[in-house]
Amino acid sequence: MKIGVFDSGIGGITVLHEAMRRLPREDFIYFADTLHVPYGTKPKEDVLQFVKASAETIVQHDVKALVIACNTATSIAINALRQHYALPIVGMEPAVKPAIEMNRASGKRVLVFATPLTLKESKYKALVSRVDDAGMVDSIPLPDLVRYCESLVFEGPAIRDYFAGILQDVDLSVYGTVVLGCTHYPFYRKLLSELLPGHIQIVDGSKGTVNRLIQLLQERGALGQGGSTDVTWLCSDNSPAYLRKMPEALAMLQRMEAQ
Numbered sequence: 001m002k003i004g005v006f007d008s009g010i011g012g013i014t015v016l017h018e019a020m021r022r023l024p025r026e027d028f029i030y031f032a033d034t035l036h037v038p039y040g041t042k043p044k045e046d047v048l049q050f051v052k053a054s055a056e057t058i059v060q061h062d063v064k065a066l067v068i069a070c071n072t073a074t075s076i077a078i079n080a081l082r083q084h085y086a087l088p089i090v091g092m093e094p095a096v097k098p099a100i101e102m103n104r105a106s107g108k109r110v111l112v113f114a115t116p117l118t119l120k121e122s123k124y125k126a127l128v129s130r131v132d133d134a135g136m137v138d139s140i141p142l143p144d145l146v147r148y149c150e151s152l153v154f155e156g157p158a159i160r161d162y163f164a165g166i167l168q169d170v171d172l173s174v175y176g177t178v179v180l181g182c183t184h185y186p187f188y189r190k191l192l193s194e195l196l197p198g199h200i201q202i203v204d205g206s207k208g209t210v211n212r213l214i215q216l217l218q219e220r221g222a223l224g225q226g227g228s229t230d231v232t233w234l235c236s237d238n239s240p241a242y243l244r245k246m247p248e249a250l251a252m253l254q255r256m257e258a259q
């Protein structure tokens with residue numbers, strides 16, 4: 001059986017990439033809800049329905065676990081999905097806790113980038129109040145970045161200007177770590193590492209999610225033996241162009257990692 005991985009668009013491919021690296025004997029199904037991307041600027045009631053419908057499509061492919069590789073979808077829908085399905089369901093969590101640990105010694109602050117919906121949701125607020133006992137965490141919503149990413153704009157003047165606008169009034173000297181709290185954002189890790197001062201580390205939640213996935217599969221004796229990181233690509237509007245775009249995005253991450 002395969003592992004299902006889901007996002008509104010190509011963002012979850014950053015998590016798929018980490019899962020493929022760590023689980024080379026598994027096969028995967030990746031589903032993008034292209035009819036409704038982006039989620040992060042839409043009403044939560046709508047997003048809940050989109051995620052439920054997407055999960056139903058993936059589950060029909062008989063997967064042994066489901067990774068909600070989207071922080072926004074996790075905030076809105078993971079509890080409803082866990083109530084509905086018996087299979088292991090792993091979501092995303094912005095890596096705020098590890099970021100705070102990384103800065104303990106230096107006393108530097110943590111800056112979280114995420115979608116407006118993720119930052120507004122009670123799940124994020126509960127996470128911060130649980131782990132941020134000294135008030136060290138700030139956040140900035142990046143409502144437009146998913147759109148750039150979905151257009152495969154990873155470099156060039158437009159995206160550099162976008163980040164320059166976001167960062168122009170931010171005193172970056174006080175931050176030790178930037179958390180990428182949306183699965184689309186790691187596509188900009190390399191660019192951000194150029195734009196941010198050298199002392200700032202960049203973290204995302206994909207490692208934590210894949211750790212949890214491995215733990216759940218191990219507990220169930222369900223780790224794959226015979227797979228070969230084959231990926232079946234699916235999207236909700238069945239667009240042939242999008243079905244070509246997804247493996248291209250994965251190949252881009254693989255090239256970035258190899259550099």
Ligand code: DGN
Pocket residue numbers: 007008009011012037038039040041069070071072073092115118146181182183184
């Ligand atoms: N990749 C999603 C996330 O991690 O929040 C956001 C995608 C979107 O639809 N805005």
